[in-house]
Amino acid sequence: MTKNRIITIVFCFLVSLGYAQKKKLRHANYAYNDFSYVKTSDILLEVANKGYKSVDLYKKLGNSFYFNNKMEDAAKWYGELMGLDDFNLEANNDPEYYYRYAQALKTVENYEESDKWMRKFSESTENDKRASNFESTLNYLQKIDLQSEDIEVVNLPFNTSVSDFGTALFENQFVFASTRGTGKNYRWNDQPFLELFVVSKTNDGVFENLQKFNDNLNTKFHESSVAFMPDGNRMFFTRNNFFKSQFKRDKAGVNRLQLYSAQKTETGGWKNIKSVHFNDQSYSVAHPTINAKGDKLIFASDMPGTVGLSDLYIVDINEDGTLGVPENLGNVINTEAKETFPFINENGDLYFSSNGFSGLGGLDVYRILDFQNRLEKKQPFIVENVGKPINSPKDDFAYYENLKTREGYFSSNRPGGKGDDDIYWFKIPDCAQNLAGKVLDKKTNELLNGAKVQLLNANGDVVTEQLVGENAVYSFNVLDCETTYLIRASKDSYETSEERIITSVNRRDSIGLDMPLIKDEVAITEGTNLREAFDLNPIYFDLDKANIRPDAEIELQKIIAVLNKYPDMKIDVKSHTDSRATTGYNKNLSNQRNKSTMSYLVKTGGIDAKRITGKGYGESELINKCADGVPCTEEEHQLNRRSDFIIIKM
Known part of the structure; x- marks a missing residue:
């Protein structure tokens, strides 16, 4: 060749x-x-x-x-x-x-x-929420570890080798979606279309009587993600855009997911299946959840106005079961990626899955504690990753919990499962919040070893107590969630201090609270400033006035008490202003206030005038940077508006 x-x-x-x-x-x-x-x-x-x-x-x-x-x-x-x-x-x-x-x-x-x-x-x-989330949580792995809990997750026995996900409780039964059917395969994943199934759980933890949920709801296309009204008489569920035997596609030929409602019949079946009014063949609406009052429904959608691939929306549920106008939950929750599978528990905490925040990989489960209350009060949301083992490097979604039985469920395609997506169970651990801090001298920050710290309930009964060691640290690990406690610290020669706290709804919170104590015995001698020794509050005067105000009287009565305790003591009263206004004005004003202060000690306190000297210093002895022209806060200026009481003879 x-x-x-x-x-x-x-x-x-x-x-x-x-x-x-x-x-x-x-x-x-x-x-x-x-x-x-x-x-x-x-x-x-x-x-x-x-x-x-x-x-x-x-x-x-x-x-x-x-x-x-x-x-x-x-x-x-x-x-x-x-x-x-x-x-x-x-x-x-x-x-x-x-x-x-x-x-x-x-x-x-x-x-x-x-x-x-x-x-x-x-x-x-630019201006991408996913990027800003990443930049603001560069230590996200450490934060996730802190949120993680030592709990066991159990793969439920009714999972199959195909996709099973999305548990919801209804009349002591679990309703979930599965591709275990025998119908036509869905070409996206080459598995049968999703259908709704139900399984009962006995008191001894056995699952039995697995069957299709309802023939009226299941069609030859997808059904999944159900939510029931609190009275159990109405439900909302996800289905392909297939209604009244019509299979509808958008302009690109894609059949979208839609949200439907159904009414419970007297015999326990479901009827009156209706498409919600904001469904549209050009976008998807899916994965409903309903709050405990039954007046709000939250769902996922890519309808117009959506930030990312899918956003979370909220809508009012009217008394007749119809829905109001959906409202996007905003860009604190929604990112340019996917937010989906919302769930709101009895306390109003919102859980959802997202791949737009810094997580472990795939869809992670996130939560906003006290979501409903914060929404009503227009307070900011705090989005938290729920941590391991609920989250993994794979997709973790469809979170659901029952606070009455302290049980939770979620779905995941993590390794070690039985199939594609599996449903997992876990026991919600009891609340075990931690409270810790140090006992120290308020003035010197000296650690006060040997101090006693008591944890009391709201009625003042002692729950437990500790004597702090050389590091002056106390720690209590027995705090319940959403509970009021009193923390009382005491030590010889110091005033007893008490603080009231209300623990959060987060079962893994760690609360830091130092307990500064004020010395009950103060050493004084010639040159001691009684303002500093007794931690006096400022002697306030009204603007451009020199008369003694009622709140200032309390502080001056403390000076009178010291002078009465030591009859031979003589003091020099030094009055100061801040730097605002002219030097001459401030000098004159401080002199007037100085005379008013000394007059009060003599006329009201009965102190011999020969024991008191004093004058005004205006702005000449500032104790910080706040001179003329230097920008300062009101609090910084206030530090200069003071009266000193210097012992000149004991």
Whole structure:
């Protein structure tokens, strides 16, 4: 065979191979745009494994695994993408790929590398909540460890090898979603469509009587995520946009999730299935939860006005069961990523899942304690990661808890489960808040070893007590949640001090409270400033006035008591002003106030005038930086408006 013939065959083979790969890529693009991610990954992977490289190929291959929740593979191909010169040289490169790569790296617990790409994402974006969350919580792993609890999570026995998630309690039964059915497979994950199932739990912890929840609710498409009104007579649930036998798609051909309501029948069935009024075929509405009063419903949606892939919304539930106008819960909760699966407990605490905050990877469960009360009072929300073991590097979602039985549930696709998504159970631990602090001298900050610290209940009964050691530290680990306590510290030669605290709803709070004590015996001699020795409050005067106010009388009565205790004592009263106003004005004002102070000691206190001298010093003896022209706070200026009582003879 001639050399030219060999070259011709090789050339034809390469042309044929290139044509075949282009054909496969065209088919992959079609499948990709049609959301058939399982098929796409097979096709793209075959092309990439033959050594073909391109920004578009790696983007789509990474996305296929990312959106199909195969994060280890997504991390691999996004990593290949980041290594392409063509990607790094692209103008206006989409920073979303940095974010997705960082998220994928977390699922393989490569947090150091993930943080590197989150920093790249942060540098490439402006006004992105995910970036600001990351920058404000660079120590997020340590914070998550502090929130983590030593609890056991149990994989429930009715989980299967396919997807099971989303528990809700109804009449002592668990209602959940599962793909264990036998109907047509859903091409996103190649499993049957979700249906609602119910299982009973006996008093001895056995699960039995597993069956489909209700034939009227289950269709041949998806049903999931239920919420029941407090009286149990109405429910809301998630379903594909399939109503009255019509399967509706948006302009891109996507069938969205919708929210429906149903009424309970006298025989325990469900009827009057209705689409809520703000459903629309152009966006999804899903995953409802209802508060204890039954007047608020919270759900996830990507409706117009949504910040990210999906946001949390709240809506009023009217007395007739209809819903009001949805309101976005705002950008403290919602990020440019996904917020979903909300749950509000009996106390009004809100739990939800998100991949937009700094977490362990995938969807993590977050909470806002006292959410409902804060919402009503328009107080700021504090979003907290609930920590391990509820959260993991994988997806953790559909949190649910029953505070009466102290049991909780969540769903996860973590390793070690029975299938895709599994439902896990855990026992909510009792509240075990910690209170700790030091006992010290208020004036000198000296540690007061040997002081006694008592923990008392709201009625004043002693719960427990401690004598502090050389480090002067006390610690109590028996505090209940949402409970009032008194903390009392005492020591010889010091005034007893008492503080009242109300513990939070957070069962793992650690409260720090130092107990400063005031010396009950003060050593005084010639040169002692009685203002400092007895920690007197400032002798206040009204603006431009020199008469003694009632609150100042209390402080002057303390001086009178000292003078009466030591009849031979003589003092010099020195009155001062701050630097505001002119020097001459301040000198005159301080003289007037000095005369008023001495007059009060003589006329009201009965002190011999020969025992008292004094004058005003205006602004000439400032005790801080607050001279003319120096910006100072009102509190800083106040420190200079003082009267000193100096012992000049004992």
